[in-house]
Amino acid sequence: MPITKATSVQIPSRFPPQLATLATRPPHGKYFWEIKFDGYRMMARVHAGKVTLYTKNGADWTSKFKSVAAAVESLGLQDAWLDGELVAQNADGRPDFGALQEAISQKKTDELVLYVFDLMFYRKTDLRPRKLEFRRAKLKKLLSDHETEQVRISEDFDQPVDSLLSSACAMNLEGLIGKRAGSPYISGRSTDWLKLKCKNRQEFVIVGFTQSSTGLGSVLLASYDDAGALKYAGRVGSGFNARNLQSVHKALKPIVTETSALIDPGAVSVKHAVWVQPTLVCEAKFAEITRKGRIRHGVFVALRTDISPTEVSIETPIDPVN
Structure with missing residues (x-):
């Protein structure tokens, strides 16, 4: 049985992100489906209002994306951990990995967008044991109170997953990420998070x-x-x-x-x-x-x-x- 109560702790300096498992088909049961963004996984640690950006394997990339870090700071969270994906968008507003690579190589990163999809810590509360729905609701509320063009919520879609995947592939997106309803945030690869790829x-x-x-x-x-x-x-x-x-x-x-x-x-x-x-x-x-x-x-x-x-x-x- 997963723990469902948050606990008060000191915000950790590092911890591994939760990873999705590749699946052959959509599962049964209640899942929340999001776009699988074509970018860099990026976790943001906010401590005493200062933001540090980490890659999936724990490298500090704050200096590469100063405007993104400043945008996260503008949320005024003080102490928190956010999980998301850093992307560049093409003229149609779709994630473009080539454009992301180009922006980084030319050090033109002011228009990159961090799509956040989870809130693991807030103030001195460990939210990882709480249900996905609770964490997402808290995250949406925090972002709605402090809108910014560079930090946006990764929306989930209330549509049949088969039609949603077909639409994602037709739009030349990478695929979908499905997250099991009621699940906690668990570092490492988990079947609570599944990914369906178009290619x-x-x-x-x-x-x-x-x-x-x-x-x-x-x-x-x-x-x-x-x-x-x-x-x-x-x-x-x-x-x-x-x-x-x-x-x-x-x-x-x-x-x-x-x-x-x-x-x-x-x-x-x-x-x-x-x-x-x-x-x-x-x-x-x-x-x-x-x-x-x-x-x-x-x-x-x-x-x-x-x-x-x-x-x-x-x-x-x-x-x-x-």
């Missing part, structure tokens, strides 16, 4: 690359298995443009090494591969993952500096229990 897309560790006349031909990808070993996951050579092709190649050059980090380097059927230390993560889209664990028709999306390589593993969707 196959996830993070991979870069373990090498091939060269071409332009300098970079493709990147060689891997993921960690249950035993903590890096296993080859295929390569990606499409999805690059002139700018990211150059920036990725530049990031890879300093970490070139003579030996492969893969447990099975012989699985790489590529001539003249250049190995790198497994310190960079990229996101890729793909058609499917084969039985051998290789992606098919992969497309490069972006480098992901907000994610630790050791967190990267193949995402296997679950069939929700009814």
Whole structure:
């Protein structure tokens, strides 16, 4: 039985966020469905009115997004923890990951938006044991009292999930996040939060690359298995443009090494591969993952500096229990 009463505590300096589990289909039961934003997960800690912004793996990115931090400060919360997703919006008002990367690289982040979806602490009260509905109602009230263009509520939708997912995919959104009614906030991956994706897309560790006349031909990808070993996951050579092709190649050059980090380097059927230390993560889209664990028709999306390589593993969707 989950605890349903909030407790009075000192606001913690850090704690891991709750993560959603990939699902094969919508579950039965009462869930609240939100858009799966195409951006960076961002947690905001407010202590004595001062805001610190943290990535999913706990990196302090406040200096990268000073205007967002100032917008959170303008809410006047004093002591709180907020959970959300930082996005850039295109001309149609839809999240655009490419635009987010561009804004960060050019240090033009004043128009980024933090969509907040949970309130874990407020003043000296730990709200994590409280029901989702209670936390959301409290969050909506706080934001309605202090409106700001850069900090907005992530709305949930009261529609049949199948039609909602179809609409999200038709709009070229990433998918949906469903949160079980009555659930507490639990750090780590949980089936209380489920995600439904429109396309196959996830993070991979870069373990090498091939060269071409332009300098970079493709990147060689891997993921960690249950035993903590890096296993080859295929390569990606499409999805690059002139700018990211150059920036990725530049990031890879300093970490070139003579030996492969893969447990099975012989699985790489590529001539003249250049190995790198497994310190960079990229996101890729793909058609499917084969039985051998290789992606098919992969497309490069972006480098992901907000994610630790050791967190990267193949995402296997679950069939929700009814």
